[in-house]
Amino acid sequence: MRMLLFAAAMALSTPAVADPATTAPAEVLRRIPAEEARQGVAVDADHLYAIDNSRIGKYDRASGRRMAAWSGDPALIPHLNSCSVVERQLVCASSNYPATPMTSSVEVFDLETLTHSGSVSLGPGTGSLTWVERHDGFWWATFANYDGRGGDTGRDHRSTVLVKFDDDWHRLEAWLFPETVLAWFAPYSSSGGVWGDDDRLYVTGHDEQELYVLALPEAGGRLIHVATIPVAARGQAVSWGGDRTVWGIDRSTLELIEMRLPLVITP
Numbered sequence: 001m002r003m004l005l006f007a008a009a010m011a012l013s014t015p016a017v018a019d020p021a022t023t024a025p026a027e028v029l030r031r032i033p034a035e036e037a038r039q040g041v042a043v044d045a046d047h048l049y050a051i052d053n054s055r056i057g058k059y060d061r062a063s064g065r066r067m068a069a070w071s072g073d074p075a076l077i078p079h080l081n082s083c084s085v086v087e088r089q090l091v092c093a094s095s096n097y098p099a100t101p102m103t104s105s106v107e108v109f110d111l112e113t114l115t116h117s118g119s120v121s122l123g124p125g126t127g128s129l130t131w132v133e134r135h136d137g138f139w140w141a142t143f144a145n146y147d148g149r150g151g152d153t154g155r156d157h158r159s160t161v162l163v164k165f166d167d168d169w170h171r172l173e174a175w176l177f178p179e180t181v182l183a184w185f186a187p188y189s190s191s192g193g194v195w196g197d198d199d200r201l202y203v204t205g206h207d208e209q210e211l212y213v214l215a216l217p218e219a220g221g222r223l224i225h226v227a228t229i230p231v232a233a234r235g236q237a238v239s240w241g242g243d244r245t246v247w248g249i250d251r252s253t254l255e256l257i258e259m260r261l262p263l264v265i266t267p
Contacts, residue, residue, distance in 0.1 A: 020227050021226070021228070022228050023229045023262045023264060026229055026232065028232045028259055029260055030257075030258050031253075032048065032059065033253075033255055034057055034059055034066075034255065035052075035057065036050035036051060036057035037254045039051040039053065039081055039082060039191075039237060040131075042082070042084050042090060043061065043085065043239045044085040046060070047061055047067065048060075048061050048064075048256055049090060050256060052080065054073070054077050055069065055070065055071050056069065057069050070109065077107060079096065079097045080092050081093045081237065082192055082236075083237070085239075089109065089110065090114070091107075092106065092107045093106065094107045095128040100150065102150070104121075104122045104124075105121045105129070106129070106169075107119050108120075120169055126143040127145045127152075127159065127189075128143060128144045128150065128189075129142070131237055133194060140163070142160065142161070142162050142163075142190050142203075143163060144160050144188070144189030145158070148187060157188065160176070160190055161175065162176075162193075175221055175223045176223070177190065177214075178222060178224060181223075181225050185206070189205070190204065190205060192204040192238040195240070196240060200213050200226060201214040202240070202246060204237070204238055204248070206236070207235045209230060209231055209232065209233065211230075211238070212225060212228055213225075213264050227264045229262065229264070231246075231248060231259055232259060233248025233249055233250060233259065234248075234249075234250050234251060243260075244263070246259050
């Protein structure tokens with residue numbers, strides 16, 4: 001009887017997790033050609049930053065005109081995965097993909113000149129750093145794990161993890177991704193992610209034309225899959241543009257794509 005009462009109490013106290021919703025497709029607002037649009041895009045009020053493995057292109061947001069460029073040594077920075085604008089800096093996730101063991105770093109660039117201005121080595125053991133964001137006074141970073149090529153022995157796409165860091169890059173908390181999202185990641189992982197102004201995570205895979213809306217759980221160590229939004233971008237890194245807009249890329253056409261997202265209404 002005592003065990004039955006305990007089980008009933010747990011059922012009442014554990015929040016129910018609703019099935020993820022599928023929304024209307026995001027509206028494509030415009031496309032801008034960018035020769036570096038192979039890994040992702042970052043945006044600020046006036047500019048777009050197209051990301052390639054060892055290159056960054058800076059474009060005028062209004063006209064689409066290329067303003068500046070950076071090209072690095074692939075031996076030092078072989079695989080930029082994404083970047084985000086933090087104050088007057090471009091903060092980028094970098095890894096040694098597809099080399100193993102996987103190791104990662106955060107590379108920092110001056111927003112005005114694109115000069116490389118700093119580096120934080122996060123080392124091996126967690127996965128391949130694919131995106132990093134500043135939100136709510138913390139650093140949020142996803143470490144991808146892969147099936148086969150580029151993966152470390154003993155881990156696959158299911159080991160992909162979101163990690164919360166403090167200002168000094170001390171690990172504070174970490175979450176696995178929802179099973180419903182991991183199924184679409186396979187055999188790759190999350191290539192991009194950004195916090196929306198609704199305090200939800202908007203995450204992409206490697207190739208799928210979908211944006212996964214995620215939330216932090218009230219308990220446990222796995223993120224909650226809230227909704228899936230069909231998008232024109234084909235995976236890779238994304239950036240929040242404000243007013244329910246997100247920027248992504250299409251590697252096949254080398255374009256930056258601005259998209260307006262539908263509202264996501266959940267219980």
